[in-house]
Amino acid sequence: MTENNAVKQMIGKAFMDIADAIQTGQFGNRVKVGLTTLGSEHGVENLVKGAELASKGADNFDIVLIGPKVDTSLEIAEVNSEDEMHKKMEELLDSHYIQACVTMHYNFPIGVSTVGKVITPGMGREMFLATTTGTASAHRVEAMVKNALYGIITAKAMGIEDPTVGILNLDGARQVERALKELNANGYKINFSESIRSDGGAVMRGNDLLAGSVDVMVTDTLTGNIMMKVFSSYTTGGSYEAMGYGYGPGIGDGYDRTILILSRASGVPVVANAIKYAAKLAQGKLPVVAKAEFTKAKAAKLEDILKSLTKDTKKAQVEAEEVAAPAKEVVTGSISGIDIMDLEDAVKALWKAGIYAESGMGCTGPIVLVSEDKMHQAAEVLGKAGFVAKEGDVC
Structure with a gap:
């Protein structure tokens, strides 16, 4: 060309x-x-x-x-x-x-x-x-x-x-x-x-x-x-x-x-x-x-x-000491927004704060069960520990 x-x-x-x-x-x-x-x-x-x-x-x-x-x-x-x-x-x-x-x-x-x-x-x-x-x-x-x-x-x-x-x-x-x-x-x-x-x-x-x-x-x-x-x-x-x-x-x-x-x-x-x-x-x-x-x-x-x-700071803090469960209560209030991998540690964090809690599974995922009259207190504890959003996901 x-x-x-x-x-x-x-x-x-x-x-x-x-x-x-x-x-x-x-x-x-x-x-x-x-x-x-x-x-x-x-x-x-x-x-x-x-x-x-x-x-x-x-x-x-x-x-x-x-x-x-x-x-x-x-x-x-x-x-x-x-x-x-x-x-x-x-x-x-x-x-x-x-x-x-x-x-x-x-x-x-x-x-x-x-x-x-x-x-x-x-x-x-x-x-x-x-x-x-x-x-x-x-x-x-x-x-x-x-x-x-x-x-x-x-x-x-x-x-x-x-x-x-x-x-x-x-x-x-x-x-x-x-x-x-x-x-x-x-x-x-x-x-x-x-x-x-x-x-x-x-x-x-x-x-x-x-x-x-x-x-x-x-x-x-x-x-x-x-x-x-x-x-x-x-x-x-x-x-x-x-x-x-x-x-x-x-x-x-x-x-x-x-x-x-x-x-x-x-x-x-x-x-x-x-x-x-x-x-x-x-x-x-x-x-x-x-x-x-x-x-x-x-x-x-x-x-x-x-x-x-x-x-994994949350788990390290919880596992650093043995935490005994407080006296058992009727738990009909639920807090969601907790990851499945953190669920048991979240329960122990509440026990440490003197709040009786149990783990459960709702239709949208993991939940922590607490007494109805302690839900907002529990949400505040979990928020400060980093398990849920600061305002708490109470339902």
Whole structure:
């Protein structure tokens, strides 16, 4: 090709880009999304079909396939092994030739985990599952607090200015709730949702999962991974993921690549949706949003809150001495909001304060049972010891 012809092609492409921008209204916001095409249980063709489906009507993003040569009109960065494929993906991301990429079998560093996006069967709502792969922290509760932040970041990059947040009712959920409420009180605004169940609260039950009653559902990664698989393949028997947007982008403090994960079982519709998810995150400048949110969260003492979660000070204080139970009383008042892992220690803390208490399990989770006339006193003791929110969760 002569130099003149090369210049003419560059000028022609520039005019085409301008024409596209005028037609679509996307000035300077067109992005390129990569898709790696090796590693699927359904073969290369499954992934290529998903990319071609996503490209139909795509007026603000282009797709670059990273994998072996195939018969398609889409651009291909040709590689022939998974190892070579991921190296090429990272090269294209770091050079900014592509702004996001969808892939499988990719290992994130500790501290990074992915935020999936599903369509809930109850109301057909879209919901972010925070998180679905990767490891935010080796400490379960610390990880879930980080997962909440990762979910908020993703939702904001997707254009939801003030996403609603709920915490799935799992071991550690109440500790996560207390930590997030402390972060909120320190100035990092979190829009806590209310469960659709009559007793409400930010701790969500299975009904909320099905209904999609929050924008961001906070969970541990293993549970989130299972839920992604259920939501995406409950109509197909599990071998073919037919619904949803995949396992989502890896988020972490200081992590600036926009890499989204698919399962080996992800089918054509999910592949197409994951590419659209990636394009919108790239257009929403996910790394920029993440940096801003981490800065705000740190200003609200995120790091101090996380450090406090990894110190088992409450248990150490209680176990330092033997505590005898006070005289038994009729206990018909209940205090909720205590994590299952802290339940027996909370009872001992009340015994130490001279309040007879028993542990129990209500319909929304663990409870401490005390005499009706000592409920507020007990809530105050538990609040000061850090077992419940300071104001107490009396019911």
